[in-house]
Amino acid sequence: MQILQQLINGLSLGSIYALLALGYTMVYGIIKLINFAHGDVYMLGAFWGYYMINQFHVGFWTALIVSMIFCAIVGVVIEFLAYRPLRNSPRIVVLITAIGVSFLLENGMSYLFSSSPRDFPQAMQMVRYHFWGISISNIQILILVTSIVLMILLQLIIKRTRMGKAMRAVSVDPEAAKLIGINVNHTISFTFALGSALAGAAGVMIGLYYNSIDPLMGMTPGIKAFVAAVLGGIGLIPGAALGGFVIGIVETIVQALGFSAFRDAAVYAILIIILIIRPAGILGKVTREKV
Amino acid sequence: MLLQVKDLSVNYGVIQAVKGINFEVNEGEIVSLIGANGAGKSTTLHAISGLIRPKAGKILYNDREIQKESSQKIVSGGISQVPEGRHIFPGLSVMENLQMGAFLRKDRDKVKKDYANIFERFPVLEERKNQDAATLSGGEQQMLAMGRALMAAPKLLLLDEPSMGLAPIFINEIFDIIEEIKRNGTTVLLIEQNAAKALSIADRGYVLSVGKIVLSGTGAELLSNDAVQKAYLGG
Numbered sequence: 001m002q003i004l005q006q007l008i009n010g011l012s013l014g015s016i017y018a019l020l021a022l023g024y025t026m027v028y029g030i031i032k033l034i035n036f037a038h039g040d041v042y043m044l045g046a047f048w049g050y051y052m053i054n055q056f057h058v059g060f061w062t063a064l065i066v067s068m069i070f071c072a073i074v075g076v077v078i079e080f081l082a083y084r085p086l087r088n089s090p091r092i093v094v095l096i097t098a099i100g101v102s103f104l105l106e107n108g109m110s111y112l113f114s115s116s117p118r119d120f121p122q123a124m125q126m127v128r129y130h131f132w133g134i135s136i137s138n139i140q141i142l143i144l145v146t147s148i149v150l151m152i153l154l155q156l157i158i159k160r161t162r163m164g165k166a167m168r169a170v171s172v173d174p175e176a177a178k179l180i181g182i183n184v185n186h187t188i189s190f191t192f193a194l195g196s197a198l199a200g201a202a203g204v205m206i207g208l209y210y211n212s213i214d215p216l217m218g219m220t221p222g223i224k225a226f227v228a229a230v231l232g233g234i235g236l237i238p239g240a241a242l243g244g245f246v247i248g249i250v251e252t253i254v255q256a257l258g259f260s261a262f263r264d265a266a267v268y269a270i271l272i273i274i275l276i277i278r279p280a281g282i283l284g285k286v287t288r289e290k291v
Numbered sequence: 292m293l294l295q296v297k298d299l300s301v302n303y304g305v306i307q308a309v310k311g312i313n314f315e316v317n318e319g320e321i322v323s324l325i326g327a328n329g330a331g332k333s334t335t336l337h338a339i340s341g342l343i344r345p346k347a348g349k350i351l352y353n354d355r356e357i358q359k360e361s362s363q364k365i366v367s368g369g370i371s372q373v374p375e376g377r378h379i380f381p382g383l384s385v386m387e388n389l390q391m392g393a394f395l396r397k398d399r400d401k402v403k404k405d406y407a408n409i410f411e412r413f414p415v416l417e418e419r420k421n422q423d424a425a426t427l428s429g430g431e432q433q434m435l436a437m438g439r440a441l442m443a444a445p446k447l448l449l450l451d452e453p454s455m456g457l458a459p460i461f462i463n464e465i466f467d468i469i470e471e472i473k474r475n476g477t478t479v480l481l482i483e484q485n486a487a488k489a490l491s492i493a494d495r496g497y498v499l500s501v502g503k504i505v506l507s508g509t510g511a512e513l514l515s516n517d518a519v520q521k522a523y524l525g526g
């Protein structure tokens with residue numbers, strides 16, 4: 001039963017990584033940028049949720065939705081101010097800018113709100129259920145179910161809607177997209193909005209789960225979610241979801257085996273192994289093009 | 292005059308790809324632009340579609356200057372392009388590729404009719420409607436690229452080497468379709484290396500050589516021109 005317990009813990013943590021990894025992979029897909037500031041958008045989402053609940057006494061779901069909207073706007077603004085002016089610059093320049101944006105958000109928030117952790121308000125009473133020798137909390141269930149619902153919604157948006165299709169078109173061929181009138185900049189903004197909204201949801205949920213938030217809370221999950229995106233195959237949406245769950249489960253199992261100190265190391269070990277044996281990721285395949 | 296290109300020059304860094312060319316396209320015509328590899332044909336079309344900004348010169352569409360307009364505005368004004376090498380969207384189904392062609396259109400009912408027209412013209416696309424576009428053969432991809440551009444309901448269709456790499460039977464079909472597009476009221480600016488075919492269906496044509504227009508005339512005139520015969524028709 002111990003293994004089932006860890007699987008459940010791993011799945012709920014993994015769903016947070018999956019939500020974050022989706023943002024990395026969509027942005028990479030469309031502008032080939034590893035958006036290092038993505039983990040910090042998740043942090044901003046957690047803080048916004050914190051203020052909504054503390055100051056405006058809204059319920060958890062309202063906080064979640066408002067944070068998603070807030071983060072969507074933040075993501076669009078970051079892209080507009082920091083990345084768009086560099087659209088025709090070498091990729092390394094944009095990458096370094098993303099790291100700069102990340103520092104700016106982390107240090108700016110530490111300066112404004114102090115770097116010490118604060119308690120996330122318990123917008124929802126934690127209840128634990130015990131059955132078959134395993135224990136699962138309502139918050140774990142909430143995280144898992146909400147994440148899955150959001151992933152399904154994302155999939156529907158990408159597969160079914162006009163903007164979702166445009167996103168896929170711009171990701172594979174921006175020039176051809178322009179030739180039939182798709183506005184590439186708007187499509188990129190839309191992508192940032194989607195990815196950042198998911199990060200905002202993840203931030204609020206992790207606040208509720210760990211009960212603690214701080215301005216640097218996005219660093220480690222950000223990197224792990226990036227590893228998850230690479231693991232699943234960067235640029236591939238189902239890959240990011242899969243990668244997130246795998247990383248969450250591996251981390252929890254390493255911890256359960258008593259190697260807590262190595263749980264981050266285990267994630268990096270996965271990154272190294274995947275880069276060596278399957279650089280395109282689990283779901284990635286070598287692409288070929290017809291001419 | 293639907294399209295008028297005036298003293299158009301386009302550079303890539305220091306490379307002068309197009310060096311002050313002039314030509315025009317009248318409503319209802321097929322105009323062919325022929326020339327060897329690297330003559331500047333695709334560059335000219337990219338400038339018309341707003342993918343690249345000219346260094347000098349003007350592009351007038353319905354007497355309005357469009358050389359500084361966004362590609363989105365140009366498409367909504369009625370110019371769409373089938374790029375060289377087709378560039379269909381892999382990973383999107385055939386139907387989704389066509390839907391992307393209609394991205395800017397608001398006239399839902401007309402769009403529906405246009406899908407039906409496209410499927411009538413290219414029955415193979417209807418058969419493969421739900422298939423990933425990347426799985427189509429080269430000729431089918433060309434048809435999809437044309438269908439996609441037509442879904443934008445263009446007044447002026449730009450075609451960049453539609454016969455490239457196709458088997459003769461497909462080439463004939465593509466040229467038949469171009470003539471049919473013209474009959475249905477869409478003006479066509481056609482770029483080709485297959486000069487014989489391109490000139491035979493053209494009302495007028497221009498010969499582009501290293502960034503300059505060196506000859507112009509009706510399709511028939513150019514076909515019988517000695518210089519054209521020597522350089523482009525292997526005669």
Ligand SMILES: Nc1ncnc2c1ncn2[C@@H]1O[C@H](COP(=O)(O)OP(=O)(O)OP(=O)(O)O)[C@@H](O)[C@H]1O
Nearest residue numbers: 303306308326327328329330331332333334335375
């Ligand atoms: N992106 C680019 N950067 C630098 N030079 C370019 C670029 N695109 C085209 N050129 C150069 O501009 C010139 C014209 O190219 P263009 O693609 O317009 O030729 P083309 O007539 O379409 O040739 P083809 O028949 O081979 O397609 C060529 O010398 C080419 O090398």
Ligand SMILES: [Mg+2]
Nearest residue numbers: 332333334375
């Ligand atoms: Mg060309």
